Amino acid sequence: MRASYENLNLILRGLIAIIVGLSLFVFQEWVIIFFTQVIVAFLYINGGAKFVQVVMWQRSNRRLTEIMMQLFVASAHLMVASWLLLEQDFTTVFLVKSIGYYQILMALINLFSFSLMVKDDAGNRVDVLIRALIHLGFGLSSLILPTAINSTLNRVGWYFILLGLASIMDGRELSDKATYRSGRRRRWRITAPIWFTLLLPDSTIQKFNQYFTNKELDAQQFVQQNREVYVNYDPLALEVFIHVGKEGFNRVGHVDISYQDKVYSYGNHDIESRQLFDLIGDGVLFVVDKQKYIEYCMQEGSTVMVYGIHLSNLQKIALEAELAAIKKDTMVWHLTTDAQRHDYIGRMQLATQAQLYKFKRGKFKTYFVMGTNCVLLADQVIGTSGMDILALNGILTPGSYLAYFERESMKKGSFISAKFVINEGIYQEKHIANQ
Structure with a gap:
């Protein structure tokens, strides 16, 4: 039963990821704005619910520290939601820059690994250097190119599509009709950050x-x-x-x-x-x-x-x-x-x-x-x-x-x-x- 549920869950998540990826190709930053609005709505609803909870807690003699903490969390939800609502265009830029800095970080980690492998005379270190250079190239393109937003969102679109396909493949392998192949070869996986x-x-x-x-x-x-x-x-x-x-x-x-x-x-x-x-x-x-x-x-x-x-x-x-x-x-x-x-x-x-x-x-x-x-x-x-x-x-x-x-x-x-x-x-x- 659990395997069947997980099977459907993985396939559904894969389809959603593919839809998001294709949407990024077609609608670009409008997809980011849409998800920003969804987050804003969630934060407003959640923040409002927490304020209502504070009022109810006052009637039930809850401790002052608990009430103040809940009040702080509710206020933070509403403040972040209001800021996102006013700065929707900034969220796209922020996302693109964050992806760029993340890939620069991955490049630095792989370059550091490469330097250690050179010091220790380890084999297969060229693969690590190539990964570092790819991350570095993509990271810099997200930070300095005039077309940074379009190119980065296209790249993220491909990532979601590949992630979705991998999830669907995993879901199919969980199917009752799937059979395990004991002699299979290793394959590269698209993984989450x-x-x-x-x-x-x-x-x-x-x-x-x-x-x-x-x-x-x-x-x-x-x-x-x-x-x-x-x-x-x-x-x-x-x-x-x-x-x-x-x-x-x-x-x-x-x-x-x-x-x-x-x-x-x-x-x-x-x-x-x-x-x-x-x-x-x-x-x-x-x-x-x-x-x-x-x-x-x-x-x-x-x-x-x-x-x-x-x-x-x-x-x-x-x-x-x-x-x-x-x-x-x-x-x-x-x-x-x-x-x-x-x-x-x-x-x-x-x-x-x-x-x-x-x-x-x-x-x-x-x-x-x-x-x-x-x-x-x-x-x-x-x-x-x-x-x-x-x-x-x-x-x-x-x-x-x-x-x-x-x-x-x-x-x-x-x-x-x-x-x-x-x-x-x-x-x-x-x-x-x-x-």
């Missing part, structure tokens, strides 16, 4: 945690179904773990892979090498027993999303070859300072006896949160199965991986054979039941 999925793992895990404390029927049904899947789960050879930290860039999420009961995790784990607000540092790979790692995650209060992936024998051979190729570029790393021992990597190694490695060469030698990150290494390994998560912007985040896995898990015959969430409570239940 990274800001839309950046904090998706954090918000998803928060939602899951709310389910576990919610007494409503739907929440309890989800918890029970999740518990049954986890308790009856027969571990597969390959699993993907997605979880988040509590602060800083850790809230963006982290991706680990587990193969044959060994977890492989890559990250910026050397506190002594971190630079640029922890954006870059020496890339560290650790390999650890899966059970010990999950136990440690539970002790740390983490909630982990697990996806079990079915592999054919040929895919297992290809994956093992990729893991061997990656480990060939590594050397054993030992913690040498108190700062390292007291940081996450030191605490985790003490609890799990994990093996630590640094890279001697290659693109993973230097970790970069927006480039050579945990998702890129996981994708390079499990990409041997034909997963088509490759993003045109060249930047993979845990959020984009989570969105892909959620969509893929609903396809008939998907290679994702199981998915569930583990938190401390559910883990303890299974642990006690197995004793």
